Amino acid sequence: MNKLVKLFITSISAITLALVSFTSSFAKVEGDYIVLGSAISLTGKYSSNGVHTQNGYNMAVERINKMGGVEVQGKKYKFEIIYYDDESNPKRAAQLAERLIKQDGVHYMLGPYSSGLTKAIAPVTEKYKIPMVEANGASRSLFTKGYKYLFAVLSPANQYLEVAIDLAVEKNGGKGVKIAQAFEQDAFSQDVRLGILDAAKRTGSEIIIDDKLPKELNDMAATLAKVKATKPDVLVVSGHTKGALTAIRQISEMKVDVPMLAMTHCDAAKLSKQHGKKSEFALCASQWHKNLSYKDKFFGSGKKYAKDFQKEFGYDPPYQSAESSAALLVFKDAFERANSFDRDAVRDALVDTEMQTFYGNIKFGPGGQNVAKPMILFQVRCKGDDCENRVVAPTKWASDKFYHPIPKWSDRS
Amino acid sequence: MDFLIFKAPMLMVQASLDGILLGILFALIAYGMALQWGVMNIINIAQGDLVILGGYIAYTMYLAGIHPAWGVIVSPIIMFFVGWALYKLVINKVVDRDLFISILATFGIAIVFQQLMNFIFGADVVVAQSEYGTTMLFDNSVTLPNSKIFSAFISVLYAIALVVYMKKSRLGRAIRATAQNARAAKILGVDTEKVYAATFGINAALCGIAGALISITLTLHPYVGLPYTVRSFMIVIVAGLGNLPAVAVSGMGLGLFEEFADYILGTEFRIGAVFMLLVFILVYRRFKLSKKREYLK
Numbered sequence: 001m002n003k004l005v006k007l008f009i010t011s012i013s014a015i016t017l018a019l020v021s022f023t024s025s026f027a028k029v030e031g032d033y034i035v036l037g038s039a040i041s042l043t044g045k046y047s048s049n050g051v052h053t054q055n056g057y058n059m060a061v062e063r064i065n066k067m068g069g070v071e072v073q074g075k076k077y078k079f080e081i082i083y084y085d086d087e088s089n090p091k092r093a094a095q096l097a098e099r100l101i102k103q104d105g106v107h108y109m110l111g112p113y114s115s116g117l118t119k120a121i122a123p124v125t126e127k128y129k130i131p132m133v134e135a136n137g138a139s140r141s142l143f144t145k146g147y148k149y150l151f152a153v154l155s156p157a158n159q160y161l162e163v164a165i166d167l168a169v170e171k172n173g174g175k176g177v178k179i180a181q182a183f184e185q186d187a188f189s190q191d192v193r194l195g196i197l198d199a200a201k202r203t204g205s206e207i208i209i210d211d212k213l214p215k216e217l218n219d220m221a222a223t224l225a226k227v228k229a230t231k232p233d234v235l236v237v238s239g240h241t242k243g244a245l246t247a248i249r250q251i252s253e254m255k256v257d258v259p260m261l262a263m264t265h266c267d268a269a270k271l272s273k274q275h276g277k278k279s280e281f282a283l284c285a286s287q288w289h290k291n292l293s294y295k296d297k298f299f300g301s302g303k304k305y306a307k308d309f310q311k312e313f314g315y316d317p318p319y320q321s322a323e324s325s326a327a328l329l330v331f332k333d334a335f336e337r338a339n340s341f342d343r344d345a346v347r348d349a350l351v352d353t354e355m356q357t358f359y360g361n362i363k364f365g366p367g368g369q370n371v372a373k374p375m376i377l378f379q380v381r382c383k384g385d386d387c388e389n390r391v392v393a394p395t396k397w398a399s400d401k402f403y404h405p406i407p408k409w410s411d412r413s
Numbered sequence: 414m415d416f417l418i419f420k421a422p423m424l425m426v427q428a429s430l431d432g433i434l435l436g437i438l439f440a441l442i443a444y445g446m447a448l449q450w451g452v453m454n455i456i457n458i459a460q461g462d463l464v465i466l467g468g469y470i471a472y473t474m475y476l477a478g479i480h481p482a483w484g485v486i487v488s489p490i491i492m493f494f495v496g497w498a499l500y501k502l503v504i505n506k507v508v509d510r511d512l513f514i515s516i517l518a519t520f521g522i523a524i525v526f527q528q529l530m531n532f533i534f535g536a537d538v539v540v541a542q543s544e545y546g547t548t549m550l551f552d553n554s555v556t557l558p559n560s561k562i563f564s565a566f567i568s569v570l571y572a573i574a575l576v577v578y579m580k581k582s583r584l585g586r587a588i589r590a591t592a593q594n595a596r597a598a599k600i601l602g603v604d605t606e607k608v609y610a611a612t613f614g615i616n617a618a619l620c621g622i623a624g625a626l627i628s629i630t631l632t633l634h635p636y637v638g639l640p641y642t643v644r645s646f647m648i649v650i651v652a653g654l655g656n657l658p659a660v661a662v663s664g665m666g667l668g669l670f671e672e673f674a675d676y677i678l679g680t681e682f683r684i685g686a687v688f689m690l691l692v693f694i695l696v697y698r699r700f701k702l703s704k705k706r707e708y709l710k
Contacts, residue, residue, distance in 0.1 A: 044536070045531070045635070047535075212679070212681035214681065216639075216684055217684065219631060223675075225424055225427045228556075245538050245539075245632050249631075249632070250558070253547055253556070253558035254547065270537070275540070276542075
């Protein structure tokens with residue numbers, strides 16, 4: 001009996017082993033398919049943005065495959081992605097990256113959602129020299145470690161709100177302004193803060209409140225009371241969706257009057273939907289907006305992308321989806337220029353990327369960050385109870401004039 | 414800059430009121446914890462997740478077009494049965510066991526609840542709107558959201574109701590008797606099994622009320638339960654078990670302490686300061702206890 005069991009186990013493991021080695025030897029390019037791998041948050045606290053990311057990837061894969069795929073050495077290939085659920089857990093993400101590379105034999109990776117998870121995966125892809133194009137890790141520290149195989153289609157976090165400070169200074173007749181800021185204590189928000197510090201120095205502005213919000217905090221009444229007492233020219237808040245929602249709730253409840261309010265994560269927080277008129281006039285940093293005039297041959301324009309996305313998935317694409325779709329356009333372009341499946345050739349082609357997509361221009365800086373695309377700012381504007389995000393900066397794409405200063409609460413109905 | 418609060422007296426008033434209003438809400442959650450800790454000797458790690466679940470009940474009502482404030486009535490009723498079921502399914506198996514086992518069990522419950530809420534309500538941060546407006550004091554220099562005043566008022570109301578219920582009702586007496594000595598209560602004919610289930614249900618109901626209030630004052634997310642557990646744990650440690658006035662005072666005290674720590678030490682030390690205080694109180698208690706023991710010798 002015991003022998004039988006042993007025999008059974010041995011044969012099963014032998015078969016599995018054979019299967020594993022069989023699949024891995026062909027996995028990078030299987031028949032007509034180029035196989036990409038991605039660990040992505042389908043469950044856990046990042047699951048909604050994880051799904052936006054996955055939808056963005058899938059949308060682009062389908063579109064590229066439908067329009068002829070990727071041509072390498074005269075042969076047409078299609079994209080295919082292996083996904084694993086990283087449960088929003090950095091440790092798990094790193095394990096899965098290892099599994100994708102070692103067991104599934106994936107040679108090209110797409111990024112996960114969030115800076116934290118990208119940070120967990122980057123050392124693994126770097127170790128195995130696997131090119132990774134990521135679309136959802138903006139933390140500056142990703143681009144200062146000297147990674148050679150990491151490419152990000154999005155602007156780094158420190159650029160998120162610099163534009164807002166420039167705008168405030170411009171409205172102040174070129175003179176420096178008084179800034180109050182509150183940032184959550186996590187890698188991303190602190191990078192946004194560094195950007196503000198740089199902008200303040202550059203413009204001769206003064207930072208009068210500089211609060212760092214603990215991660216567990218969901219009450220920023222103290223910060224806002226300080227803002228009320230010191231009357232800054234601009235209030236900057238960044239703390240993911242929770243920070244954006246808390247800020248608007250408490251600013252409106254405490255009737256805090258500031259001439260300008262700049263934030264991140266407004267669209268992810270569905271600010272204009274959840275808070276309605278209370279969120280009006282808030283300025284929000286965004287990687288992308290469908291009204292921008294960038295174009296490419298796969299998705300046409302941003303507006304067209306938004307329409308197709310809406311049709312496919314039933315909701316308006318947040319920028320997380322758009323940038324994820326752009327990552328695949330970058331890969332396609334790099335494969336075709338490299339005209340080879342050699343990892344280093346593809347990596348070198350990625351370095352030389354210079355292209356326009358519906359999402360924006362893409363050109364990678366020495367750290368792997370996208371240096372060709374500026375951040376945009378939109379402002380929440382309402383007609384009656386209907387609120388939407390309108391692009392107000394940079395002026396090139398502005399569909400609306402920037403409304404400044406924000407009217408006092410006593411004058412708002 | 415750090416001492417802005419001493420330059421502007423109105424900030425002091427604002428900070429005190431903010432701290433007290435929030436403290437009262439936390440005291441309500443802590444009282445539930447103290448109750449079932451005292452009666453069943455269980456530290457409920459899932460406390461915060463019960464709170465969030467209660468909040469989602471109110472939020473669901475809000476989505477359906479009902480004013481979320483009605484959640485303070487509906488949510489505790491639903492949550493009472495959730496608590497009861499939880500007791501029958503899991504807690505009754507660990508109630509007489511080692512404290513460590515109950516911590517593990519409730520920790521497991523917390524994880525299951527988080528994932529379930531994530532599955533049902535999604536991973537987005539959500540808020541319900543009460544549209545209660547704002548109370549302005551001292552020529553608009555102190556502003557208090559009416560939703561916070563409402564939440565403190567409801568918390569006090571329920572706390573009083575609970576105290577009266579515990580004093581006067583049959584079940585309340587049975588709960589207190591079981592807390593004092595479960596074996597003696599059993600011998601004298603108290604159905605302790607029922608008492609335990611009711612206690613856990615009452616605790617869940619209190620969490621439900623707090624959750625509904627949080628949905629209109631703060632924000633909801635499936636994974637933000639733990640800070641509420643930790644906060645109520647602290648309040649209970651400072652106040653001791655089964656003593657409502659102490660819990661209320663310690664809740665408000667911690668709220669105040671946190672607000673002032675924010676102004677004086679900086680926002681980043683706000684929660685750290687509370688933990689420092691906890692360490693200080695534990696050390697102080699031990700010190701007092703050891704002195705007493707020597708005296709007894």
